[in-house]
Amino acid sequence: MGLQIPMREQSVSNTAEDYLKAVLKIEDRNEKASTSKVARHLEVNDSTVTDMLRKLQSAGLLEYTPYYGATLTPRGRAVALRILRRHRLIELFLHQIMGYGWEQVHEEAERLEHAVSDFFVERIDALMNYPVQDPHGEVIPDERGFRERENDVCLALAEVGDYTIKKVIDSSPELLTYLEKESLVPARSFTLLEKAPFQGPLKLRIHGTHTSSHIGLDVAKRLGSRSTILWFRSSATVVAKTAEQLMAHWIQNQVPTCCSTE
Numbered sequence: 001m002g003l004q005i006p007m008r009e010q011s012v013s014n015t016a017e018d019y020l021k022a023v024l025k026i027e028d029r030n031e032k033a034s035t036s037k038v039a040r041h042l043e044v045n046d047s048t049v050t051d052m053l054r055k056l057q058s059a060g061l062l063e064y065t066p067y068y069g070a071t072l073t074p075r076g077r078a079v080a081l082r083i084l085r086r087h088r089l090i091e092l093f094l095h096q097i098m099g100y101g102w103e104q105v106h107e108e109a110e111r112l113e114h115a116v117s118d119f120f121v122e123r124i125d126a127l128m129n130y131p132v133q134d135p136h137g138e139v140i141p142d143e144r145g146f147r148e149r150e151n152d153v154c155l156a157l158a159e160v161g162d163y164t165i166k167k168v169i170d171s172s173p174e175l176l177t178y179l180e181k182e183s184l185v186p187a188r189s190f191t192l193l194e195k196a197p198f199q200g201p202l203k204l205r206i207h208g209t210h211t212s213s214h215i216g217l218d219v220a221k222r223l224g225s226r227s228t229i230l231w232f233r234s235s236a237t238v239v240a241k242t243a244e245q246l247m248a249h250w251i252q253n254q255v256p257t258c259c260s261t262e
C-alpha cells in the first residue's frame, strides 16, 4: 500500500497550512526559506513568522534555525503538498468549470483550499480528468504528492531562441491581466529575438502574430518557459514501494521553477 498524503491533521490550522505552503514554494525555487522571505510571501511581519516557525518546529513539521530559516520535514512537506494540490485543483475548477478569469482564481482558492472536504477535491480531480497543471501552468501534485520533474527555464535567463510558455509563477491579478493581453499564456510559443544589456527589456515575437513586443526583465522572471527545440516530457513515472522511498522522493523532488523574483 502506498503512502497517502495524510488526511487533514486536526492540529494543523489554516495558518499553519499557509506557512508550510509558503516554505514549499520557496524551496521549490531552490531558495532558502529565510524568515524575511516567508514574511514577504505571507505579507506579515518577521516576528510573527519567527513565532509560527517555532511552533511548526515543535509540531515536527519543519526544522527552524534562527538566522537561517526553515526546511520542511517529510511530514511538513506532505501537508504542504496536500494543500498545494487542493489549491491548484480548485483554481482549475474555478477557471474551467465556473468561468473565472485566470487572474481571479487565486484569491478564491486561497479561501476554499482550507474549507472543502477531501471528497470534494477528489471529485474535482475526477471531473477534470486528473489534470496535471493549474490555469497558470503550475504542476498539480497527485494524491500521493508526486510531481513530475520539470525542465523549465526562467525566461529572464533564457538565451535567444524558440520557446513555449509553461507557467507563470506569480498570482498578482494585475500581472496576469497584462500577460493575457500580451498573449503570454501557457502553451503559447514565441521567439526570443533580443535581450537588451544591463537588465534591459526582452524583445519577443509571439508565434502566429506578425508583431514583436517588448517585456521587462521583471515580467520575464515570472515566466517559466521551455525551449521548443529541446522540448520533451519525461514519461517516466516514479514507482516507489515503501514509505521511505516516497519520503525520499518528496525530498529530492525539487521542482525547479523560475529565478528569484526578488
Ligand SMILES: [Zn+2]
Pocket: 087, 091, 105, 106, 107, 109, 171
Ligand atoms: Zn494560486
